[in-house]
Amino acid sequence: MPxxxxxxxxPAVELRKIDKSFYGVLANADxxxxxxxxxxxxxxxxxxxxxxTLCSVMAGLYRPDSGEMLMDGEPIVLKSPKHALAAGIGxxxxxxxxxxxxxxxxxxxxxxxxxxxRLSQSELEAEARELGERYDFPVDPTARIWQLSxxxxxxxxxxxLLYRDVRILILDEPTAVLTPxxxxxxxxxxxxxxxxxxxxxxxxxxLHEVKQVSDRVTVLREGRVVGNVDTADAEPRDLxxxxxxxxxxxxxRAPNESIGEPVLVVDNLTVTDDRGLDAVDDLxxxxxxxxxxxxxGVSGNGQRELAQGIVGLMKVTGGSVHLSGKxxxxxxxxKSIKAGIAYVPQSRLGMGLAxxxxxxDNLALKQFREPPYSNGPMLSPKAFKAKGAExxxxxxxxxxxxxxxxxxxxxxxxxxxxxxxxxxxxxCVLIARSPTRGLDVxxxxxxxxxILAERDRGVAVLLISEDxxxxxxxxxxxxxxxxxxxxxxxxxxxxxxxxLGLLMSGHTEEQSA
Amino acid sequence: MSRRxxxxxxxxxxxxxxxxxxxxxxxxxxxxxGVFLVITGNDWIEVYQKMADAAFGSGRGFAETLVSAxxxxxxxxxxxxxxxxxxxNIGGEGQLIFGAVVAAGVGIWLADSTPQxxxxxxxxxxxxxxxAFWASLAAVPKVYLGTNEIITTLMLxxxxxxxxxxLVLGSSSPWRDPEATxxxxxxxxxxxxxxxxxxxxxxxxxxxxxGVAVIAWFVxxxxxxxxxxxxVGDSFDAARYAGIKVPKKVLGTFxxxxxxxGLAGSILVAGILGKMDPRSLDLGLGxxxxxxxxxARLNPIAIIPVAILMGxxxxxxxxxxxxxxxxxxxxxxxxxxxxxxxxxxxxISNRIHRPDPIAGEAKAEPEAQAA
Numbered sequence: 099m100p101x102x103x104x105x106x107x108x109p110a111v112e113l114r115k116i117d118k119s120f121y122g123v124l125a126n127a128d129x130x131x132x133x134x135x136x137x138x139x140x141x142x143x144x145x146x147x148x149x150x151t152l153c154s155v156m157a158g159l160y161r162p163d164s165g166e167m168l169m170d171g172e173p174i175v176l177k178s179p180k181h182a183l184a185a186g187i188g189x190x191x192x193x194x195x196x197x198x199x200x201x202x203x204x205x206x207x208x209x210x211x212x213x214x215x216r217l218s219q220s221e222l223e224a225e226a227r228e229l230g231e232r233y234d235f236p237v238d239p240t241a242r243i244w245q246l247s248x249x250x251x252x253x254x255x256x257x258x259l260l261y262r263d264v265r266i267l268i269l270d271e272p273t274a275v276l277t278p279x280x281x282x283x284x285x286x287x288x289x290x291x292x293x294x295x296x297x298x299x300x301x302x303x304x305l306h307e308v309k310q311v312s313d314r315v316t317v318l319r320e321g322r323v324v325g326n327v328d329t330a331d332a333e334p335r336d337l338x339x340x341x342x343x344x345x346x347x348x349x350x351r352a353p354n355e356s357i358g359e360p361v362l363v364v365d366n367l368t369v370t371d372d373r374g375l376d377a378v379d380d381l382x383x384x385x386x387x388x389x390x391x392x393x394x395g396v397s398g399n400g401q402r403e404l405a406q407g408i409v410g411l412m413k414v415t416g417g418s419v420h421l422s423g424k425x426x427x428x429x430x431x432x433k434s435i436k437a438g439i440a441y442v443p444q445s446r447l448g449m450g451l452a453x454x455x456x457x458x459d460n461l462a463l464k465q466f467r468e469p470p471y472s473n474g475p476m477l478s479p480k481a482f483k484a485k486g487a488e489x490x491x492x493x494x495x496x497x498x499x500x501x502x503x504x505x506x507x508x509x510x511x512x513x514x515x516x517x518x519x520x521x522x523x524x525x526c527v528l529i530a531r532s533p534t535r536g537l538d539v540x541x542x543x544x545x546x547x548x549i550l551a552e553r554d555r556g557v558a559v560l561l562i563s564e565d566x567x568x569x570x571x572x573x574x575x576x577x578x579x580x581x582x583x584x585x586x587x588x589x590x591x592x593x594x595x596x597x598l599g600l601l602m603s604g605h606t607e608e609q610s611a
Numbered sequence: 612m613s614r615r616x617x618x619x620x621x622x623x624x625x626x627x628x629x630x631x632x633x634x635x636x637x638x639x640x641x642x643x644x645g646v647f648l649v650i651t652g653n654d655w656i657e658v659y660q661k662m663a664d665a666a667f668g669s670g671r672g673f674a675e676t677l678v679s680a681x682x683x684x685x686x687x688x689x690x691x692x693x694x695x696x697x698x699x700n701i702g703g704e705g706q707l708i709f710g711a712v713v714a715a716g717v718g719i720w721l722a723d724s725t726p727q728x729x730x731x732x733x734x735x736x737x738x739x740x741x742x743a744f745w746a747s748l749a750a751v752p753k754v755y756l757g758t759n760e761i762i763t764t765l766m767l768x769x770x771x772x773x774x775x776x777x778l779v780l781g782s783s784s785p786w787r788d789p790e791a792t793x794x795x796x797x798x799x800x801x802x803x804x805x806x807x808x809x810x811x812x813x814x815x816x817x818x819x820x821x822g823v824a825v826i827a828w829f830v831x832x833x834x835x836x837x838x839x840x841x842x843v844g845d846s847f848d849a850a851r852y853a854g855i856k857v858p859k860k861v862l863g864t865f866x867x868x869x870x871x872x873g874l875a876g877s878i879l880v881a882g883i884l885g886k887m888d889p890r891s892l893d894l895g896l897g898x899x900x901x902x903x904x905x906x907a908r909l910n911p912i913a914i915i916p917v918a919i920l921m922g923x924x925x926x927x928x929x930x931x932x933x934x935x936x937x938x939x940x941x942x943x944x945x946x947x948x949x950x951x952x953x954x955x956x957x958x959i960s961n962r963i964h965r966p967d968p969i970a971g972e973a974k975a976e977p978e979a980q981a982a
Binding site (some may be wrong): 451455 | 623833835836837838841846848849850851852853854855856
């Protein structure tokens with residue numbers, strides 16, 4: 099351990115051998131962690147590495163299956179988030195927990211046992227204002243939450259914790275929702291808090307932020323601690339390697355020699371998200387027939403908007419999309435289906451499948467308008483049965499029973515059903531987002547094989563994923579998306595997890611070279 | 612944190628449970644009602660006998676039951692098709708009334724010489740259009756502006772009711788019967804617009820209602836449009852993804868729901884009432900339709916027997932007064948049945964069992980996408 103003074107002062111928080119699993123899946127395994135007083139400590143890791151779970155354990159939301167937690171050297175068992183708060187640990191969750199119809203001051207008072215029955219608005223407001231000023235975090239205490247921007251709401255979350263005078267603040271990916279300027283303000287406040295002797299846990303997967311704000315970094319991968327370094331000694335390159343893992347299984351597939359004409363051509367596409375930001379910003383890509391183009395990127399950098407913009411689920415605010423030379427910019431979902439775009443969305447039950455309908459119905463979810471599924475206005479139950487049985491057999495979807503809502507199938511079977519439907523309709527483009535996420539080895543292999551088979555059939559495949567293994571295994575060409583822009587492009591032969599990891603974290607090639 | 616029972620969503624409820632819950636609800640409600648009757652010093656066996664006798668004991672009694680059931684089938688269908696798509700149309704009441712207003716208007720306006728078939732069709736369809744129009748006042752703002760239809764449909768009920776009363780009681784509109792000298796009355800519709808009776812007071816409107824329920828079932832389960840409806844009702848996002856125009860579908864369903872309720876109004880006007888009679892139209896038929904739909908688990912075919920049961924209870928009410936029991940007893944029974952049925956719904960969609968000692972607490976989902 100680099101901290102020499104550890105013998106004198108026990109760490110503010112120490113975790114020993116924490117295990118936590120959900121439904122038999124390990125989220126944290128044998129995690130040791132310690133947080134010194136007055137430091138900003140980054141938890142770094144890919145999606146699903148177990149960062150949020152670990153934070154939730156420290157915030158009292160989850161109880162570990164085994165292992166122990168110490169605060170200032172004393173063992174403590176947190177019973178609830180409320181208990182954690184009373185002990186001085188508070189967390190700002192990714193999804194804020196504010197009452198949107200109440201004012202800032204009222205939100206601060208909520209759940210605070212010291213407020214008691216008497217509530218003095220003016221006192222509360224004065225306190226809130228004073229707190230905000232001290233940390234250079236100005237928020238109008240009389241404003242209602244719904245009137246505030248996301249960044250301001252986050253400040254309220256932090257003020258809420260400071261109002262309770264927590265000594266340990268856990269910030270779960272706080273910068274994910276911030277503009278760069280708001281991010282800088284947050285970092286300044288974080289430093290002030292640390293200088294006051296408070297300890298902060300900062301969750302991120304953006305390397306440049308880690309370097310800028312934190313004193314120490316603990317890297318998690320697949321639920322385990324794989325590194326703990328002082329930020330000053332850490333090279334982004336090393337962190338990236340730790341984060342994605344060294345032992346990557348490299349693809350063993352024949353390179354595709356028969357790459358054809360451009361099929362999907364996206365030119366200067368801009369898609370504005372719900373917050374009014376350009377989530378896809380002047381982005382261009384071309385996908386040729388018989389080619390898998392992989393788009394790597396950390397979640398939330400415009401992947402959803404890119405896919406949904408192409409298929410017409412989100413409004414395109416600029417640029418164009420051409421399909422085999424035909425302009426389909428701003429198409430509708432129905433037109434994009436008919437034009438031949440197959441789309442495997444990231445959220446299987448949230449979008450790709452109707453969770454309450456059974457498997458046969460879901461297999462017909464897009465083609466039900468045409469024979470054999472329907473004749474004119476009438477459905478053909480026979481076709482639903484026959485085609486359903488055929489696809490269930492061919493794609494080895496298990497656990498299906500007539501009438502059984504599809505949501506009760508396992509993740510792998512859901513994805514097999516979804517892919518079965520998408521690749522058996524008439525299509526020339528396949529857009530797939532993280533198609534093997536959360537799948538076991540067997541289902542992953544089936545899905546990967548299907549995607550390669552698509553390529554060999556001459557389909558233009560756009561693979562958007564956060565999983566570098568998957569991207570490296572399947573892509574012919576790799577692009578990296580960062581903040582809605584393509585920041586790097588390389589043929590698969592030149593791609594390494596390390597190089598992609600740096601680009602995904604916002605490091606340009608020149609910076610890292 | 613230790614809980615002694617675990618409640619879990621259930622996949623496929625066994626068919627017998629789906630049948631047992633509504634039947635059990637009725638029995639449980641009758642037991643509860645029986646306790647109430649005993650406490651108030653009544654002979655509960657006598658009361659239930661009397662009710663059964665009034666509702667089913669004779670041909671004429673049963674005919675009265677079916678007369679009461681006819682509008683409930685339609686308001687039940689109206690509620691069911693909307694609720695299944697998560698459109699909370701609780702304005703069946705107002706849509707029924709406005710349907711009756713329009714149907715009566717057409718029925719009054721038609722010439723005496725209009726051929727019977729045309730007149731009946733015109734009056735009946737007019738009610739459906741009126742109901743759909745009244746629903747559109749809530750549906751269009753919901754779909755295009757996101758207003759809450761629970762509030763708008765509820766308030767439109769009062770507007771429709773007062774509007775109808777104004778037409779007869781407060782103005783000299785064409786709806787008011789100029790010949791009614793003592794108490795203001797609705798003006799009778801043209802004779803050729805009346806739906807003929809075929810037994811006692813029972814008219815062919817019953818079969819229109821049953822026909823609508825069967826058509827609703829058929830469209831939902833057998834047609835392409837019904838498949839789209841089922842997808843939208845299950846998941847808006849999946850529907851959008853599958854290329855379905857969700858707002859259009861929601862709007863169409865809302866209007867169809869209003870039309871069914873409006874049809875209940877026109878069948879009353881063209882059937883047993885023969886005019887727009889404010890007192891006979893203000894019986895809470897729209898709200899009872901919600902109970903019917905809930906008991907029938909939103910299944911249009913199941914609505915038919917459930918509406919007949921509710922009709923029987925309504926029909927039995929007056930008979931109770933002859934033995935000194937308030938007719939409101941049947942309202943208590945109806946309410947109790949609904950409460951038990953809604954509670955039972957929980958058992959259909961969830962399984963309650965003892966914790967599994969090995970798996971322990973399976974409570975919070977891992978925040979996989981967050982970590």
